[in-house]
Amino acid sequence: MTGHVRISLAAWGATVLGSLVLTPVFSGPFLFISAFLCGAITGVGILLQNLRTPRFLIPFVQLAVLVELISFFFLRDTLKFGLVPWRETALEFNQQMVNAMDSINRFSAPLPPDSHLTLFAVSVIAATGLLIHVIAVQISQAAWAGLLLLIMYTVPAATVHGGLPALLFIPPAIGYIVLLSAEGRTRLSRWGRRISGVSHLDAAEPVEASALGQAGRRIGLSVVALAALLPALLPALPEGVLGNGLAGSGVGDGAGASISATDPMLDMGKNLKRGDNVTALTYTGGPDKGVYLRLTALDLFDGNTWRISPRQDGRKITGDLTPPPGFTGDLGKVQTTKMQIDVSRSFRSQFAPVPYPLHSISLKNRWRYDVSALDVVSSNGQVVGGQKYSLTAYDLQPTPQQLFDSVPGGEPDQYTSQIPRSIDKRITALANALTKDAKGNHFEQAAMLQKWFRNDGGFTYSTDASPQSGMRALSAFLFDNKTGYCEQFATGMALMARTLNIPSRVAIGFLPGQAGKNGEHIVRMHDMHAWPELYFQGVGWVRFEPTPSARVASTPTWTDSAGTVTEAPTTAPTTAPTTPGAAESPDISKPQNPRDLPGGDSGAVIDTGNWFTNGGGKAIGVTAGVILLLCIPWLIRALIRRKRFARAPGRAGVEGLWAEIRDTARDLGLDWSDTATPRQLGEWLLSKVPEDAQSQALRLARGVEAVRYAGLSDLQVDLRAEAATVRKALWNQTKLTRRWRARLLPPSWRWYLNRGSTEASDLLDEFDLALARLRSFVLPHRSGRHAN
Numbered sequence: 001m002t003g004h005v006r007i008s009l010a011a012w013g014a015t016v017l018g019s020l021v022l023t024p025v026f027s028g029p030f031l032f033i034s035a036f037l038c039g040a041i042t043g044v045g046i047l048l049q050n051l052r053t054p055r056f057l058i059p060f061v062q063l064a065v066l067v068e069l070i071s072f073f074f075l076r077d078t079l080k081f082g083l084v085p086w087r088e089t090a091l092e093f094n095q096q097m098v099n100a101m102d103s104i105n106r107f108s109a110p111l112p113p114d115s116h117l118t119l120f121a122v123s124v125i126a127a128t129g130l131l132i133h134v135i136a137v138q139i140s141q142a143a144w145a146g147l148l149l150l151i152m153y154t155v156p157a158a159t160v161h162g163g164l165p166a167l168l169f170i171p172p173a174i175g176y177i178v179l180l181s182a183e184g185r186t187r188l189s190r191w192g193r194r195i196s197g198v199s200h201l202d203a204a205e206p207v208e209a210s211a212l213g214q215a216g217r218r219i220g221l222s223v224v225a226l227a228a229l230l231p232a233l234l235p236a237l238p239e240g241v242l243g244n245g246l247a248g249s250g251v252g253d254g255a256g257a258s259i260s261a262t263d264p265m266l267d268m269g270k271n272l273k274r275g276d277n278v279t280a281l282t283y284t285g286g287p288d289k290g291v292y293l294r295l296t297a298l299d300l301f302d303g304n305t306w307r308i309s310p311r312q313d314g315r316k317i318t319g320d321l322t323p324p325p326g327f328t329g330d331l332g333k334v335q336t337t338k339m340q341i342d343v344s345r346s347f348r349s350q351f352a353p354v355p356y357p358l359h360s361i362s363l364k365n366r367w368r369y370d371v372s373a374l375d376v377v378s379s380n381g382q383v384v385g386g387q388k389y390s391l392t393a394y395d396l397q398p399t400p401q402q403l404f405d406s407v408p409g410g411e412p413d414q415y416t417s418q419i420p421r422s423i424d425k426r427i428t429a430l431a432n433a434l435t436k437d438a439k440g441n442h443f444e445q446a447a448m449l450q451k452w453f454r455n456d457g458g459f460t461y462s463t464d465a466s467p468q469s470g471m472r473a474l475s476a477f478l479f480d481n482k483t484g485y486c487e488q489f490a491t492g493m494a495l496m497a498r499t500l501n502i503p504s505r506v507a508i509g510f511l512p513g514q515a516g517k518n519g520e521h522i523v524r525m526h527d528m529h530a531w532p533e534l535y536f537q538g539v540g541w542v543r544f545e546p547t548p549s550a551r552v553a554s555t556p557t558w559t560d561s562a563g564t565v566t567e568a569p570t571t572a573p574t575t576a577p578t579t580p581g582a583a584e585s586p587d588i589s590k591p592q593n594p595r596d597l598p599g600g601d602s603g604a605v606i607d608t609g610n611w612f613t614n615g616g617g618k619a620i621g622v623t624a625g626v627i628l629l630l631c632i633p634w635l636i637r638a639l640i641r642r643k644r645f646a647r648a649p650g651r652a653g654v655e656g657l658w659a660e661i662r663d664t665a666r667d668l669g670l671d672w673s674d675t676a677t678p679r680q681l682g683e684w685l686l687s688k689v690p691e692d693a694q695s696q697a698l699r700l701a702r703g704v705e706a707v708r709y710a711g712l713s714d715l716q717v718d719l720r721a722e723a724a725t726v727r728k729a730l731w732n733q734t735k736l737t738r739r740w741r742a743r744l745l746p747p748s749w750r751w752y753l754n755r756g757s758t759e760a761s762d763l764l765d766e767f768d769l770a771l772a773r774l775r776s777f778v779l780p781h782r783s784g785r786h787a788n
Helices: 004-020 032-049 055-074 088-104 114-137 142-159 166-189 211-233 264-274 398-403 427-435 441-454 472-480 486-499 614-632 630-645 652-669 678-686 689-708 720-733 736-745 747-778 779-785
Strands: 255-258 279-285 294-299 336-344 345-347 358-361 367-369 376-378 388-394 504-510 520-526 527-537 540-545
Touching: 004 032, 004 114, 032 114, 055 088, 055 114, 088 114, 114 142, 114 166, 142 166, 255 614, 264 294, 264 486, 264 504, 264 527, 345 441, 358 367, 398 441, 427 472, 441 486, 441 527, 472 486, 472 747, 486 504, 486 520, 486 527, 540 678, 614 630, 630 652, 630 720, 630 736, 652 689, 652 720, 652 747, 678 689, 689 720
Parallel strands: 255 345
Antiparallel strands: 279 336, 279 520, 294 504, 336 388, 358 388, 367 376, 504 527, 527 540
């Protein structure tokens, strides 16, 4: 096998192994298609190299082949004559990439096996494989190809929630080592035939014993071992240390919460169950008893997760926002309310907390808003933490009569009425059974669902419930355990509403918080909340509150009179303006069961508690961990020394004592010689110890000499007392600072690490021998040829 073929195949293998790190991000057959395309690129490169094609032309031919294959697999309808990529192919490819980037930014891993996402993953892996081939084969710099493998690993490692499994680092590391080995073997072969049969293990076996081979094996072993072991030994870093995906890192005190655009529901659950109950924001203005502040709305449910549906680029905030979707009244007659919001730096989110529906906001420049959700989001990854802004919101208070009279009309969008195919049929039957007395009126149906969740269904509020919102978890919540927190109540009611043909979505945001001084309201991290929004023609999106009173004291005022409206619905949606009603009372009451609520009493002052619970315990834990880590070398030396002095008298015991004197001398910075004989070292010891210990040092050296060269019986030699005296004498003759250094970081400890590396390399040599013997067994004719 020629050198360029070997490196080409190694580059292909490294690319395939490196692409395994993308399996937690993408799904579908992207890995197999990528391996095939990279194999095709590699085959073309090998063929052109064998045909003596000019080196600079090979990458261009490979690129043309790659474009043709990707177009044929994914964009066949745009090819001219069914074979040639054309302008339409480039435009469609660009649109598919835009769609893929939009899905990646909005959805959390693993991504669905959609065609545009598969095309994106395949294109990235194949392009990476082409670059690796060019760098390793054409430019002959295989070491630099490792940067591309590192980039392929770091992208999912930084974006996947919870990080990647530690073992996923091993495949790209092995691929990189194989690539380096192939290049090293090719470089070495240019000097002539490789010399075999010089291994220190078995001179008759064809095992490479060059310094290059040994160094490569040791480096490879160290890299893979560290990658596999360190993540298991070191404590996990908290989220936010290196940023939290699209949520941003922000600037703050390190405590708080993050809400990302990929999976806001998951982030909310984490903050409620494990986050610190620090202040998220404060606001003034608005209704006297507070107002719900919404971050965004989740309108896409795939049967597993509620997410934000694909959106177009948001509109710039230049003045008043667009009217609330679905509202057909006269907004000029609707009362507005003004607010000032101050967001804490500890809250990291690209979404700005605002009431719904929003009329105007002072955030400009790099902030946009979505016309369907009326949420305000950063356009450049900036977080809202530390922002102060003022806003004006509509104080919509629809009456029960208006909601009752709303006639079902067209769907507001393509997502909020979709029901996943995997829906549990029992959920549809339950929704119909609970609302059979509503006679098809959507408002009465929604009010009955809300009442069932809050009062009649026998549900219990608890954050100990599973944070998942998949179909199985939702079915278990509705029919089995009936225990959950706001996520389960909101998603359960939203899905049941869709089965009744009521468009619905789930809002993520904050409860009104606690009233403070001078009209200020304080909103904390544990005030994060989820609630369903249902769509009524002529009124728009209307908030409902299915979460039990153990968490939320009251329901929206427009649902209080549900069931008492008896007028027949009109034949057309009402166009009467919505007038402000009595202010609702969305206060959070004191929990009936504080143990089931995050943080206990949500009205407690966050600065209460002692120094231990407010960070002292964490500081003690970190300090203890650092001290323990620093004490590892001292602990290892102490255990080794104890083991040596505990050995029974005999040859092994004498050698252990002599090794202890050697290590003590190294720890104290003395120039112990590994090449000197025991007699020479005994004379050297006489010059290092005081006069009262010289006789013991001489007996120790003579004993070691007798055991090694005179063949003394093992049972006759016990030099533990002499070794203890010599060691103590060496220790007392050294300065205090040097002694402390020898305790905390003994240099002899590093010698054992080097010895471990040597033994590991010997294991690799044994592995090489096994491969060589297997090769000789499978291909015996080669041995005969060498013999001749």
